[in-house]
Amino acid sequence: MRKSHPLRRIVLATAATVSGVVLLLSLKPGGGPAASEATGAVPGASAGARESAQGGQAGGVPAGSATVTGNVVRTEYGDVQVRITVAGGRIVRADAVRAPRGGLSDTKSADAVPKLNRQAVAAGSARIDSVSGATYTSEGYKKSLQSALDRTEPAGASAAAARASADPSAPRTVTGDVVRTEYGDVQVRVTVTDGKLTRAAAVRAPQGGLSDQKTADAVPKLNARAVAAGSARIDSVSGATYTSEGYKKSLQSALDRAGG
């Protein structure tokens, strides 16, 4: 009975839990992601960066929030597969569930994968820099990431991207996808001159109630930021997060089309 003094029990439980968690964490290899997890069969085996279509959590996932696994991408050094969680149109988490292993690859993956994960979250797209010294892994990562991103978009939206390309120096005006947000649709039209973003405007933005005021406030700022950045990597306008996120998505799709 005396053994069950409350303080003693608290100390014991805390010590046991903390040391248990630390033990588990330290037992996990710090190296590259293990290739133990396969969510689908990889058909065929050939060299080069061939993509193998993989039916995991497929498209049609609502853009609101989803965890999506990309294709398995074969590289010279091994398979790469990326899993992302997308919420509110943004990548909030990126992990490599497969990465090259064995020999030097272990250290390279351990070095490169966290960097790539961070870049993916920061950029919100597959347009990220390769990690030097891990070029193949980086390229495979970007491809798998892109395939995961494709699955998160509403079916058909990205497929319909028109790819009109003419004289690259002539000004071209391209309209992005309509992106649904909690408060209404957002659609962005951009003008690209000589490969540079020279004008951005929202042709649709949330309206009605408070949205009118927010849109009036946020859209000009977003237009200005888009032109200044020359990309969809722009900050959200505070107080208009959903509109901003929708704007960025539509802008990205417009830029994708303009870039050919």
Add this chain to the structure above:
Amino acid sequence: MTTTLAGGRAARRQTMRRIRPRRSPAVPLLLVVWAGAAAVLWLWWHNTPSIADDTARIVNAGRITGLLAGYLMALVVLQMARVPALERRVGSDRVARWHAMSGRYTLSLVVAHVFLTMWGYARQAGRPLSGLVTQTVESVEQLPGMTKAAVGTGLLVLIGLSSVGPVRRRLPYDTWYHVHLLTYAAVFLTFWHQVAAGNDFAVEPVATTFWYALYGGVTALVLWYRVLVPVRLNLRHRLRVEAVIEETPGIVSVLIRGRRLHRMGAEAGHFFRWRFLAPGMRFSSHPYSLSAAPRPEMLRITVKAIGDHSAGLRALTPGTRVWAEGPYGALTAQRRSRGKVLLVAGGVGITPMRALFETLPGAAGDITLLYRANTTQDLALWSELAAIATERGARLMYAVNSPEGERPDISAENLRRKVPDIERHDVFLCGPPGFAQSVFEALRDAGVPARRIHQESFEM
């Protein structure tokens, strides 16, 4: 001479045949619980390919604590589902203590999970530790199921605070109880972010199925044993107050009449949670032990008027409807493993002892009751006890304060002197916590093994 000896032996054999000790399922149950925890940790292990840096370590510590908290949350609710195997075989008091202990632990895990996960995400997003609040707000806005989870976590913290010793003592029991009922809402609200945002459930459909099965199973048990079983019991037995009798100043007995009460499965030593449908009493239910062996038409409880509720019992009018849930409790004849039994009662703790004194199988001289009270006036039910003792040839002793107010000395030596073969007895013990503690220690010193001291205590 020989005949009495033979007669004694035959009687002893007969008694032993009627004792069927049942093992408490506590140990196998705890093993299952630990195995489940191990499976949950394995799930994390299996789904985590590697950990690259400190940020990943923090995020993963958050995941581990989150998974364990989600698992234990289901068990904390299960402990209060009034499952008969827990209430009657392990013992309501013990399960309630498990519940309090694991509840505190689970809440600590929840807090650790929230802190670690948000810290890890903040680091991933390149925020300093001071950006924790911003990160939390952003995650609640963006991640699936997180708004609900945030509300649920808030509720859990509120419930936790209301159960902290000093707060709990100041709150009226009913308020505390109704705040505690919010646990169901909190568990429901926090469940969804586990399966929607949980890393391990995103990649492992089997784990999601298991999680739904765990929570679904617990929900089913709660509905069954906390709602359907009591409704059926009360529809079937139609309990009403028959009479209220003042036993001693401050102690009343309530006689409750009902139909076919022998079908309730109640035994001496059991208690029910009683709700009297009288003004001011219908919103709270209280556990009181049966103070006599249940009869087909009648049950009796004996209660000391200490709280508002127990004081209100005195004013009950015959015919008042009664809502009962039970029977619960493990302090019954099933616990017994030996032929000889010593019952020790302190104050109103006499109630289950009185019922056991009447019904425990035993030959003359096998059963002894030691009754502790402040004065001889406080020895409630004494005349009944004396009658039972005479009829059964059982021993009845009491210990009261001396006229000067000096407490009787219940020590190992005194116990051994009064009950010479005390180490060969099963001891049933019921009384106020301080009394139970000191008697327990005296009994241990007198050579009674702890496993043969059976007690019930609702103090946490």
